[in-house]
Amino acid sequence: MTLRIWHQSVNELDRIKAYKRGIEAHAARFLRDEASVVVHGMPTGTYGELSPSDALGNAYLYHRVLSPIVEQAVEAERQGYDAFVMGSFSEPYLREMRTAVDIPVVSLTEAALLTGCALGGKIGMISNAPNVAYMTRNSVAKHHLEARVSAVTSLLPGMDEYELIAARDNPQAMIDAFTTRARELIADGAEVIVPAEGVMAEILAAQGLTRIDGAVVLDVFAAAWTQAIGLARLRRGLGLGVSRAWAYSRGEN
Structure with missing residues (x-):
């Protein structure tokens, strides 16, 4: 079966549709039939009049607008995606997402x-x-x-x-x-x-x-998708997933 990857941008993609199209075209060229990439962004109006680069330098605003991304990873797992890619170099809530889901969570x-x-x-x-x-x-x-x-x-x-x-x-x-x-x-x-x-x-x-x-x-992008595919294959083939000791523990120990 073709692997499915949820690619999460922190941009308002309705404002920069060419970026979304570019990622999709790149994924199709690079991955071919190996995996499909579905690109998601932030709701229109998330940053008001600011750009993400300007907005996310403020720690409070960063927390307020990006903390819901954890639930995006949960939704990706619920929908049966094989991996979740955090498509931002700010890599928000990476630890929290890995704590919340069993599918691989990869950051750029x-x-x-x-x-x-x-x-x-x-x-x-x-x-x-x-x-x-x-x-x-x-x-x-x-x-x-x-x-x-x-x-x-x-x-x-x-x-x-x-x-x-x-x-x-x-x-x-x-x-x-x-x-x-x-x-x-x-x-x-x-x-x-x-x-x-x-x-x-x-x-x-x-x-x-x-x-x-x-x-x-x-x-x-190719590096992140390649890592996501590798981790998804390890999980499918060997049941090898994220550690539940210490950093990504669910409090079960």
């Missing part, structure tokens, strides 16, 4: 870091804006991978999700800005470059950018 950040560790010794991460880079640094620390990440930086000047999607049909200026930052990281020892923001990462994947000066530019 963690999957990118783990894949990057297999492809090179040092990882450089480029976000779309400084506040997203700050959240990404916190995620790197949460996964205890600071020693493998040379730096987390951002585009100059920064671009929010709506500015990025507006540049989707003519992305050369954004690609040039990304390449400039990547070369700085590569000169400092980075061997794998991670585009650490979903909209930007989808545009770069669609443009086929996979290497800069010999360093890998990671397709973070």
Whole structure:
């Protein structure tokens, strides 16, 4: 049977429909018949007049608007999905979701870091804006991978999700800005470059950018879906799922 993956964005996809279409097209090209990806977003109006990049820097707003995502993972399991992908580098409530469901829960950040560790010794991460880079640094620390990440930086000047999607049909200026930052990281020892923001990462994947000066530019969506498929197969074939000791315990011990 074809595996089904619930891909959860933190964007209001009604406002950036090209992003949703881009993820779906990318999944179809990359996964073919191996798995199907269904893309979900946040309700229209979630962030008001703000972009997600601007809104999620506020811890209270982050909690208020993103805590319902835990129930999205529960709903994915209820509907029979094989895996849930948290398609945001802010990776909200990752521990809570893994506590709540038995299906694999994968995040873009963690999957990118783990894949990057297999492809090179040092990882450089480029976000779309400084506040997203700050959240990404916190995620790197949460996964205890600071020693493998040379730096987390951002585009100059920064671009929010709506500015990025507006540049989707003519992305050369954004690609040039990304390449400039990547070369700085590569000169400092980075061997794998991670585009650490979903909209930007989808545009770069669609443009086929996979290497800069010999360093890998990671397709973070492909990395996350591949990890989700692997974990789903382990669960189907061996009954091997998330640990219930300590971090992801349900209080049964």
